Amino acid sequence: MWTEGPEASRLRGSAPVFSMNQETSKRWVAVVGNPNAGKSTLFNALTGLRQRVGNYPGVTVEKRTGTAYTLHGEPMELIDLPGMYSLSVRSPDEEIALKVLRGESADLPRPDAILCVVDASNLERNLFLVTQVMELGLPVLVALNMVDMAEAQGVRLHPDELSQSLGIQFIPTQAHRGKGLVELRAALGQKLTGPGPRRWTMPPPLAVAVGQIAAAWRESLPAELRAEGKALELLAGSDEGPEGARKLAMAWRERFRKEAYDWSAAVVNARYTYLQNVLKEAGVGVGMSGGNWTDWIDAAVLHPVAGWGILAGMMMALFVSIFSIASYPMSWIDGGFTHLGGWLQEVMPSGLFRDLLIDGVLAGVGGVVIFLPQILILFFFLGLLEDSGYLARAAFLLDRVMHRVGLSGKSFIPLLSSYACAIPGIMATRTVEDPKDRLTTILIAPLMSCSARIPVYTTLLAAAVPVALVPVWQKAGAMLGLYILGTGTAFLLAWVFRKKMLGGGSPPLILELPPYRSPALRTILLRMWERAVVFLRRAGTVILALSILLWFVSNFPRTSEDPSAKLAGSYAGQLGHWLEPVIRPLGFDWRIGIGLVASFAAREVFVSTMSIVYHVEGEEEGLIEAMRKATWPDGSAIYTPLTCLALLVFYVYALQCLSTVAVAKRETGGWRWPAFMLLYMTGLAYLGAWLVQVIGRALGF
Amino acid sequence: MKENWQNIVVGVLVLAAVLYLGIKFFGGGGGKGTGCGKCSS
Numbered sequence: 001m002w003t004e005g006p007e008a009s010r011l012r013g014s015a016p017v018f019s020m021n022q023e024t025s026k027r028w029v030a031v032v033g034n035p036n037a038g039k040s041t042l043f044n045a046l047t048g049l050r051q052r053v054g055n056y057p058g059v060t061v062e063k064r065t066g067t068a069y070t071l072h073g074e075p076m077e078l079i080d081l082p083g084m085y086s087l088s089v090r091s092p093d094e095e096i097a098l099k100v101l102r103g104e105s106a107d108l109p110r111p112d113a114i115l116c117v118v119d120a121s122n123l124e125r126n127l128f129l130v131t132q133v134m135e136l137g138l139p140v141l142v143a144l145n146m147v148d149m150a151e152a153q154g155v156r157l158h159p160d161e162l163s164q165s166l167g168i169q170f171i172p173t174q175a176h177r178g179k180g181l182v183e184l185r186a187a188l189g190q191k192l193t194g195p196g197p198r199r200w201t202m203p204p205p206l207a208v209a210v211g212q213i214a215a216a217w218r219e220s221l222p223a224e225l226r227a228e229g230k231a232l233e234l235l236a237g238s239d240e241g242p243e244g245a246r247k248l249a250m251a252w253r254e255r256f257r258k259e260a261y262d263w264s265a266a267v268v269n270a271r272y273t274y275l276q277n278v279l280k281e282a283g284v285g286v287g288m289s290g291g292n293w294t295d296w297i298d299a300a301v302l303h304p305v306a307g308w309g310i311l312a313g314m315m316m317a318l319f320v321s322i323f324s325i326a327s328y329p330m331s332w333i334d335g336g337f338t339h340l341g342g343w344l345q346e347v348m349p350s351g352l353f354r355d356l357l358i359d360g361v362l363a364g365v366g367g368v369v370i371f372l373p374q375i376l377i378l379f380f381f382l383g384l385l386e387d388s389g390y391l392a393r394a395a396f397l398l399d400r401v402m403h404r405v406g407l408s409g410k411s412f413i414p415l416l417s418s419y420a421c422a423i424p425g426i427m428a429t430r431t432v433e434d435p436k437d438r439l440t441t442i443l444i445a446p447l448m449s450c451s452a453r454i455p456v457y458t459t460l461l462a463a464a465v466p467v468a469l470v471p472v473w474q475k476a477g478a479m480l481g482l483y484i485l486g487t488g489t490a491f492l493l494a495w496v497f498r499k500k501m502l503g504g505g506s507p508p509l510i511l512e513l514p515p516y517r518s519p520a521l522r523t524i525l526l527r528m529w530e531r532a533v534v535f536l537r538r539a540g541t542v543i544l545a546l547s548i549l550l551w552f553v554s555n556f557p558r559t560s561e562d563p564s565a566k567l568a569g570s571y572a573g574q575l576g577h578w579l580e581p582v583i584r585p586l587g588f589d590w591r592i593g594i595g596l597v598a599s600f601a602a603r604e605v606f607v608s609t610m611s612i613v614y615h616v617e618g619e620e621e622g623l624i625e626a627m628r629k630a631t632w633p634d635g636s637a638i639y640t641p642l643t644c645l646a647l648l649v650f651y652v653y654a655l656q657c658l659s660t661v662a663v664a665k666r667e668t669g670g671w672r673w674p675a676f677m678l679l680y681m682t683g684l685a686y687l688g689a690w691l692v693q694v695i696g697r698a699l700g701f
Numbered sequence: 702m703k704e705n706w707q708n709i710v711v712g713v714l715v716l717a718a719v720l721y722l723g724i725k726f727f728g729g730g731g732g733k734g735t736g737c738g739k740c741s742s
Contacts, residue, residue, distance in 0.1 A: 351707035353710045354707065542725060548715055552718075659726075
């Protein structure tokens, strides 16, 4: 049961104590804190949900809700909010958090209490936000998180003294180990009161201004702290409140401006001075902030030359694993599908349905499912790098390049997410404060090679050169080259968009380097499992439906019994032939044309399509063999290394993903930018593939 | 006759696939729930 702040009390009637939000009959607790303080980990631990977490700031960009229970089994709704350093919001994700805290969110009620999650190893900065949150007038509880890491760094923590000094309860937690949760649940079940009066000393000229403005609020906001908080909001430019208070705030703002008095800096300084004294009085000792080994690793991974070598080495290790380790489970899956096809051939009577199952479903779905091990290895590596804290260092390293092309380091996380999938990448651009920076990041995000490109890259690399003849490291090198091509082009285009089209400079990077941690294997395996489920669900739904459709349009209308003529006369064949004059300069035939059109829905459908196309044509061997044997009417090979390279370049650049277009529309608020994205990327893909052919032929390939 | 049931099943499956893809890609009107399901967004 909680005691509400006086403002909330006024809003809901006169009762000073309440047990739940009367609008929704539920208790709502907002979880706030600095980025990377462990909010989502604590949220997951309390609710049993699997909200995405990571060892870098800015993982959560949207609010999420989940049900948690007090020790007495009373339910409460927790709201996990994006991280924020202060209530002076700068980016769209911080705005989401502030709206919820103020009760201005369209889909959530005003919270009944606030759970502040603070990083115990960085108390001063984390408590700055707490002092602001207290001024919102709601009951506040602090989870002193990551106490193990703080103590390992030599920080001495005294939660009871802190509770006494700030007048709110501090509970030590280790969210990733589930420690302190019982105490937290117990505290959430107890009476929580709104914070008392302000404890930090306001500088004299400001104190007079705030006192006067707050007095104008007092009629509607009896709580002194809340009234002062509102006064500060009005001074900062808010236009909500009684007319008298607004006029006073405007007058004071003007006076401060004339006197060149930076009142907001004075507030920040006053809060920090207060917090330094609180920490000193509470006996909180400052540790070694990470220790020597952190500095030693950072010296290597952040080195302007060695750092790049380490990053390239890690990427190579990733791709070597993708090719070498994954080849075993891939051959098992392939064998399984071949066996299943043979069995169906034996037990089912001949007919259309059997053909659909073998040449459509098994060829199409099996052709994509086989790549599951490679995708899981990618996520295992990304999980290791992310959880260890290395990825934030990679962001720091890349910031030099990104700054030159006009992007801020904040674009790194969205771009990094795009290597998995452009959709969460584009959504993660909400952490980017500058709207032009954000738009540029959205426009280039799909150029990062996503996991759906892996099946296409692997298939085409294998078709280009016989697998047995090429050592693994060369294939890994080729793969790395494709990733670098996409990333390099993205940076180049970012420069064009940012400097030439959208204009403006890029803000400096303020990046918090998280501490190094030994990766939690359970978290990584859990994420791999989630990816596997997502991938298989997709194979069983979208890819399955597309495979059925592709099989149908590759078989009908039936103009001939000869497999090749049957495909050529089908709807898909007709479309391919219609398209061939356009793609012929790229070295692509009409069958590839079918694949290009079909994969507009999703890139990996190219593999399914080619698999179905060659099955319909009566090829009994695997896709790679069928592709190698495919010829032009004059008998020359279609899939020469040059054509495969042109096709690879096409897929590096092309926006072959309807879902990315949909999410870009949502995030940019219209069709203008997604249409531009589709046009420029398709044009780039065409131009790139054409240049490969022209230059390749000129060089005698 | 033996082939007939197979033709009917194929017809139903093709129609279902068309319907599913239509709703999936064009029926959501944007926002949560649209898209390919490739990511958990």
